[in-house]
Amino acid sequence: MAKRELQEVNAGSMADIAFLLLIFFLMTTTMDSDTGLARTLPPIVPEDEPPPPPIKERNVFAVLLNSQNQLLVEGEPMDISELKDAAKEFIENPERKDNLPEFKEIEVPLLGTVEVSKGVISLQSDRGTEYQAYLMVQNELARAYNELRQEFARKKFGKDYKDLDEDEMKAVRMVYPQKISEAEPKNVGGK
Amino acid sequence: MAKFKKSRRGGQQAINTASLPDIVFMLLFFFMVSTTMKEVDLKVMIKPAQATELVKLERKELVTFIYVGIPNKAFQSLYGTEPRIQLNDQFATVDDIQSYIAQARDNMRESDQAKMIVSIKADRECPMGIITDIKQALRKAAALKINYSANQKADSN
Numbered sequence: 001m002a003k004r005e006l007q008e009v010n011a012g013s014m015a016d017i018a019f020l021l022l023i024f025f026l027m028t029t030t031m032d033s034d035t036g037l038a039r040t041l042p043p044i045v046p047e048d049e050p051p052p053p054p055i056k057e058r059n060v061f062a063v064l065l066n067s068q069n070q071l072l073v074e075g076e077p078m079d080i081s082e083l084k085d086a087a088k089e090f091i092e093n094p095e096r097k098d099n100l101p102e103f104k105e106i107e108v109p110l111l112g113t114v115e116v117s118k119g120v121i122s123l124q125s126d127r128g129t130e131y132q133a134y135l136m137v138q139n140e141l142a143r144a145y146n147e148l149r150q151e152f153a154r155k156k157f158g159k160d161y162k163d164l165d166e167d168e169m170k171a172v173r174m175v176y177p178q179k180i181s182e183a184e185p186k187n188v189g190g191k
Numbered sequence: 192m193a194k195f196k197k198s199r200r201g202g203q204q205a206i207n208t209a210s211l212p213d214i215v216f217m218l219l220f221f222f223m224v225s226t227t228m229k230e231v232d233l234k235v236m237i238k239p240a241q242a243t244e245l246v247k248l249e250r251k252e253l254v255t256f257i258y259v260g261i262p263n264k265a266f267q268s269l270y271g272t273e274p275r276i277q278l279n280d281q282f283a284t285v286d287d288i289q290s291y292i293a294q295a296r297d298n299m300r301e302s303d304q305a306k307m308i309v310s311i312k313a314d315r316e317c318p319m320g321i322i323t324d325i326k327q328a329l330r331k332a333a334a335l336k337i338n339y340s341a342n343q344k345a346d347s348n
Contacts (some may be wrong), residue, residue, distance in 0.1 A: 011212065024196065029226040034212075034254070035245040036310060036340040044330045127320030131313050132240045134322075135339055139242040146244055182343035 018138050021174040037138055042181075061090045061121045065137055067128030080136055083181075084099035093178065110171045111156065124183040141180055148176050235260035235277050240315040241344035247340060253308050254335075255295040257288070259321060260314035273316045276325065285321075288328040296334075312340040 063083070064072040071078045073086055093100040101105045101119030121141055125134050146161070149172050153161040157168055164172065236261045248254050258277040263268040266282075276283050278291045296304050309329055313322055329337060 005198065011209070012211040015208070015215055018212050018258055022215055022219045025222040025226055029222055032341060033337075034248040034251075034310060035343065036248065036338040037242055038246045038338050041326060041330050041335040041337060043333070043335060057206070067279075098332055125323075126317045127318060127323065129319040130315070131317045131319060131322060132315035134239045134319050135341055138339065139244050139341075142244040166344075180293065 023160065037142060038134065039138070039180075054140050055120060056102070057132060058099055059118045059120060061087065061101075061119060063121060063123045063137060063141075065123070065129050066124040066133060067126040069130050069133035071137070080133075081141060083137065083140040083145045083149070087121065087141055088148060090121075091119050091144065093117060093119075106174070106176045108171050110167060111175070114175050116174070118183055120179045122183055124179050138180075142178070145176055149173070192251060213344075220290075231256075231277075231280055233258060233277070234263055234266055234282065235275060235314070236263060237312055237314045238316070240313070240339070240341045242339075242341040245341060245343055246338070248308065251305075252299070253303055253306050254338070255292065255307065255309050256312055257309060257325060258312050259317050259325070262315075271309050274314065274320070274321050285324045285328050288325060289332040292329065292332040292334045306336070307334055308336045308338055309334045310338040310340050 043052065062072075062074055066072070071080060071083065073083065074102060090100060093103070101117050103114050103115040104118055106116050123137065123141070125137075150161045152175060153164055153168070153172050156172075157164060159168075161169070161172060235258050235329070237258060259274055260277075261267075261272055261274055262282070270282055276285065276288070278287060283291065292309065296307055299307065311322065313327060329335070
């Protein structure tokens with residue numbers, strides 16, 4: 001009997017099968033990575049704990065957001081576009097004004113003794129405030145801090161904040177700690 | 192004399208397609224590796240909020256999601272048109288959050304439990320009331336690292 005020549009498997013349809021799988025994965029895939037604003041909530045306070053000592057008024061930057069998504073900053077209505085600069089001025093207090101926050105000197109590794117603002121940003125929203133508006137306020141405040149840190153990093157290290165190594169970043173964060181306190185929301189808007 | 196025969200004149204030669212499957216498989220593996228399957232079916236409508244100072248959620252296994260929004264059309268007769276919370280695949284109330292967080296934490300590796308992040312994916316028009324309730328519940332559940340989910344805003348300045 002003559003040995004038959006070994007027949008090659010027809011691989012022509014392999015491409016079709018692979019394409020089918022490829023299209024399946026293309027359809028089910030979600031490439032978008034999740035992004036957002038990271039925040040840390042304050043731990044819950046035990047009820048029998050004495051209330052924290054009051055903070056001097058000059059050290060508090062009060063931001064109120066009502067159910068119509070309107071801003072009230074330090075008792076004055078303000079547009080969201082001005083919030084970042086107002087917050088920066090509050091934290092930095094470049095002219096050492098009396099009505100803006102005090103400074104305390106702390107020891108920071110790598111930098112020595114640095115004056116750090118005692119200012120705290122207090123954010124209070126209403127139950128009817130829109131999420132987007134609230135997030136925009138958070139965003140603007142975060143931007144104020146990010147810009148301050150960036151300027152400081154450029155001045156002290158000659159680098160962008162995001163290019164600093166971990167210790168330097170920590171030092172910059174100690175000089176400009178993100179102090180945003182959120183008060184319990186009010187329910188005035190009646191929603 | 193002509194040692195090399197001229198190949199047939201006219202009539203195009205077929206391109207060798209033997210390597211096509213390899214190329215397609217390469218693409219396939221790329222997508223298989225980079226893909227993340229949608230974990231849940233959203234039952235609420237979420238138009239994501241927008242912001243500019245975003246941070247990426249790097250490690251997916253640390254993140255637990257809470258969805259907030261108005262129920263889909265199909266569920267509106269049952270659940271109404273007020274914003275609702277969705278945990279995993281079902282609608283829930285604020286009271287369910289603590290047990291949900293505890294459960295999610297149990298499912299994590301012990302070394303990761305302290306790094307747990309809760310991402311709140313809320314519709315941009317959702318009122319803050321419900322979000323505040325969620326935040327209070329998260330504080331009670333001791334899940335303090337949160338992330339307000341938002342998309343990159345097209346630059347306006």
